[in-house]
Amino acid sequence: MRPRQRAIVALLGGALLAGFLWWGALGLPSFGAYAGPYGDVVNAAAPADRQVQNVVTAINFDYRALDTLGEEYILFAAVAAAALLLRRVRTERQESDAASVSESEPNQPSEALHAWGLAMVACTLLFGVYMVVHAVTSPGGGFQGGCVLASAWVVVFLTGDTRLLHRVTNQNLVQLAEAVGAGAYAATGLAMVALGGVFLQDLLPNGSLGSPLAGGMMLVINAGVGLEVTAGFVLILLEFLHQTSETLEGR
Amino acid sequence: MDHLPYLVAAWLFVIGWYGIITSRNLIHLILCLSVVQSSTYVFLLAIGYRTGATAPVFNDVPPGTPAVDPLVQALALTDVVVGATVTALLLALAVQAHKQSGTLDPGGVETMRG
Numbered sequence: 001m002r003p004r005q006r007a008i009v010a011l012l013g014g015a016l017l018a019g020f021l022w023w024g025a026l027g028l029p030s031f032g033a034y035a036g037p038y039g040d041v042v043n044a045a046a047p048a049d050r051q052v053q054n055v056v057t058a059i060n061f062d063y064r065a066l067d068t069l070g071e072e073y074i075l076f077a078a079v080a081a082a083a084l085l086l087r088r089v090r091t092e093r094q095e096s097d098a099a100s101v102s103e104s105e106p107n108q109p110s111e112a113l114h115a116w117g118l119a120m121v122a123c124t125l126l127f128g129v130y131m132v133v134h135a136v137t138s139p140g141g142g143f144q145g146g147c148v149l150a151s152a153w154v155v156v157f158l159t160g161d162t163r164l165l166h167r168v169t170n171q172n173l174v175q176l177a178e179a180v181g182a183g184a185y186a187a188t189g190l191a192m193v194a195l196g197g198v199f200l201q202d203l204l205p206n207g208s209l210g211s212p213l214a215g216g217m218m219l220v221i222n223a224g225v226g227l228e229v230t231a232g233f234v235l236i237l238l239e240f241l242h243q244t245s246e247t248l249e250g251r
Numbered sequence: 252m253d254h255l256p257y258l259v260a261a262w263l264f265v266i267g268w269y270g271i272i273t274s275r276n277l278i279h280l281i282l283c284l285s286v287v288q289s290s291t292y293v294f295l296l297a298i299g300y301r302t303g304a305t306a307p308v309f310n311d312v313p314p315g316t317p318a319v320d321p322l323v324q325a326l327a328l329t330d331v332v333v334g335a336t337v338t339a340l341l342l343a344l345a346v347q348a349h350k351q352s353g354t355l356d357p358g359g360v361e362t363m364r365g
Contacts, residue, residue: 003275003358010272014265021261030253032302039299039320043307046321047314055307055321056328064325071329078336085343139308143332210310229332236339243346 051206051214052136060141061218061225065200069185072225076182079232086239109160117159124152132226136215142222146229153234162241171238174231181228188220256297263290277345277355281338288334292327299323 029035046058060068109117132145156165189200197203204216213219263286270283299320305312307321345355352360 003273007273010269013272014269017268018261018265021264022258025254025257025261028254028257028298031256031297032300034299034301034304034320036299036320038322039307039318042321043309043318044315047309053309053314055309055318056325059321059325060329064322068329071333075333075336078333078340082336082340082343085340085347088347138310139306141328143328147332147335209314232336236336239343240339 047209049206050202050216050218051209051211052218053210053214054136054139054141056139057135057141057215057218057222060143061135061221062202062215065189065217065221068221068225069189069200072182072185072228075232076178076228079178079235082236083239086243113159114161117155117161120155121152124148124155128152128230132222134212135222136218137210137212142225142227143229146226147233149226149230150233150237153237157237157241162245165241166238169234169238171235174235174238177227178231178235181224181226181231184224184227185221188217188224192217256293256300260290260294260297263287263293275356275358277348277357277360278342280357281341281345284341285334285338288330292331295323295327 042059042063043055046052046055046063050058050062052058052062128145128149128151130145131140131148132142133140135141135145153165153169156168192201192203193199195203200217202215202217204220206216207214215222267283267286267288267290270286271280274280274283299322301317301319304317304319307318307324309316309318348360349355354360
């Protein structure tokens with residue numbers, strides 16, 4: 001189909017779809033008139049049963065922990081597949097012109113950029129750890145904190161020193177961290193079975209409301225997720241960087 | 252105005268969908284997919300919103316204060332992160348497609364021609 005024909009068909013179909021969605025949206029309850037019982041039930045249950053202030057964390061890592069396990073493995077599979085695809089290209093490239101990998105970066109970043117980067121990395125790491133650790137008391141958790149932690153590596157990249165990035169990062173360790181993070185989740189679930197519960201049932205002591213150590217099993221899972229998300233994003237960054245530096249060298 | 256957030260979600264969905272169909276560049280196509288994906292976030296969060304309610308984090312406010320639905324927030328939260336890695340996977344596929352066929356035009360990639 002030609003692009004022009006395709007655009008016409010898409011416009012017609014899109015108009016029809018937009019009409020249906022408009023019609024459907026107007027049939028929904030008004031914005032802000034939330035009536036569903038589930039949110040209220042969980043909002044009441046999490047602080048009382050689990051001593052957890054952040055109900056979103058309680059849902060992710062306790063009440064719906066099995067769903068999050070699935071999400072976690074989608075993340076794991078996506079990172080692994082992306083690394084696999086990018087590496088295939090890399091070995092092909094190396095066969096063709098046996099060039100060494102990315103160790104020849106001609107541009108030296110300025111001192112000011114270095115100093116700024118160092119300060120930013122320190123702040124980013126601190127904030128990321130804070131977010132992961134305070135999952136049960138404030139908006140945060142392994143998913144968000146992991147993203148913030150991984151962005152510390154992006155800051156190193158932004159200062160322009162790719163060699164430094166490779167020097168401070170052991171890729172095998174990153175891969176190991178990702179696998180350990182993913183494995184810790186399922187292992188925690190199995191440990192609960194061994195303790196006499198069902199898979200991912202929270203059997204650890206819940207602590208007291210307001211303590212960052214409340215929540216029992218959630219803390220273990222949360223730490224695993226934080227590790228996996230951090231390592232996953234760092235791994236993707238490293239693989240794309242390898243790819244880019246080789247493409248540039250290939251020219 | 253009562254339904255504006257739902258209409259925003261519908262608009263994001265349709266415009267992203269239109270972009271995917273008419274895209275002439277794989278990277279543009281992947282970004283359009285992200286736009287479609289974000290329409291679901293807008294929709295989910297709008298469904299769970301309650302006027303005047305607080306966030307479902309009972310740190311500064313005592314438990315029992317009216318709060319928005321935490322379930323939809325949990326859904327959106329995990330999907331934002333997982334979606335980012337899936338986008339990375341799609342971009343890796345785009346790199347491969349460019350390597351195999353020398354173009355980023357979906358029409359020029361042999362296995363994607365339709």
